[in-house]
Amino acid sequence: MLGQGAPSAVEPQTTDIAILGAGAVGQLICHQLHSAGLAVGLIAREISASPSEATDWQDLVFCPMPSNDANTDSVSYRVPQFGLNSTSLQQIKLLIMCVKAYQVLDAISPLLEKLSPQCHILLLHNGMGPHLALTPKLNGRGLSLGTTSQGVLRQSRWQVRQTGQGLTQFGHFTGPALNQTLQDGLLKAIPNSEWVEAIIPCLWQKLAVNAAINPLTALHQCPNGTLAQAQFTQIIASILDELVEVAAHDSVELNRQFLEERVYRVIELTAANFSSMHQDVAHHRPTEIEQINGYICDRASAHGLSAPINAQICQAIKQLSATKPKI
Incomplete structure (x- = not known):
């Protein structure tokens, strides 16, 4: 109509x-x-x-x-x-x-x-x-x-x-x-x-979900639900550990357990979905990696900290994005 x-x-x-x-x-x-x-x-x-x-x-x-x-x-x-x-x-x-x-x-x-x-x-x-x-x-x-x-x-x-x-x-x-x-x-x-x-803590919470799910699904070329497998447990934990530490130095206190529960809840609810970053990489489009895991790295640097896992993920996505699409 x-x-x-x-x-x-x-x-x-x-x-x-x-x-x-x-x-x-x-x-x-x-x-x-x-x-x-x-x-x-x-x-x-x-x-x-x-x-x-x-x-x-x-x-x-x-x-x-x-x-x-x-x-x-x-x-x-x-x-x-x-x-x-x-x-x-x-x-x-x-x-x-x-x-x-x-x-x-x-x-x-x-x-x-x-x-x-x-x-x-x-x-x-x-x-x-x-x-x-x-x-x-x-x-x-x-x-x-x-x-x-x-x-x-x-x-x-x-x-x-x-x-x-x-x-x-x-x-x-x-x-x-x-x-x-x-x-x-x-x-x-x-x-x-x-x-x-206070909108900034809400954005950090959403950032945690995106930082854990988007790049990993892009790197492993998988739907969101695959990240529930045990092989991803440690790297998801490391992403969140670094994020929580960096956010604290930005005067944003986040509940680590709540964030992890939220990430896995999203993985469960969107199990069959492909993340936006997965789709961007698959279609050879620019990604938002600099504004997701890259933002964690930027804020870490601003406070004299390091976020090595998030930095590695950023570099891996950039390298993947730079490759020619498969025919």
Whole structure:
């Protein structure tokens, strides 16, 4: 069925929230916000040459998870899509960045001089690090961070299917806080979401899961469930040991046992899945290793520590990524 009818592209349209990075997660969040009645649109880097007053419209398709007690028909809907030169960028109150971690700075740099000084930025990606590099460039804007465990699969360029439910957490990092109306709107629109007072520990917890699962599945070319085998017990333990020590020097106290239980719980729940890093390596794409295990190494170095296991894993992934794909 078709979503709410969109106005003509020549009619004025105020978009409060824009998403940059219309991959699987970006389209999932876009659907959830649109379904909740929020004024959401997309920013398309590929139409940067479009006239400044032009607004395109993008048709998207969302496929919900199969359910016995809910309508699982695909939903078609339309949202405004702005180029990098669109004057509508000045109207945006919240920019949600859903690009890969290593793309954040390059993706947002052309926008910073075009967004309103009051526009709030929300980073929603795997790994850590971009928040530290972005902060000096904000020119007084507010920055929030987020993490989500929702599962979503991209079936075509503009069609995604939700594959799993999970916790989504947001929290303030620096600068002016996100206004309460937008904050409430996000939490109402995204199922099982919460605003937390301290977002950094939550990101470290998610980092632990990614640091243990993503590179090992890529290196061993296996689904997540394989990591439950005894042969991986020691290296997972070493990854977590180093992470907990480094986080403590960053004034983030983590429960080591809780982290291990969480890692193995994710391995169990996603046993048949292939991690994003596995897929990136398999398709010869850049990985987020520098923002996952590499971030642990960077923070260790900042405190005069070493994280040899995470460093070895980083190097192994880089070497694997540098090899030519098999034919």
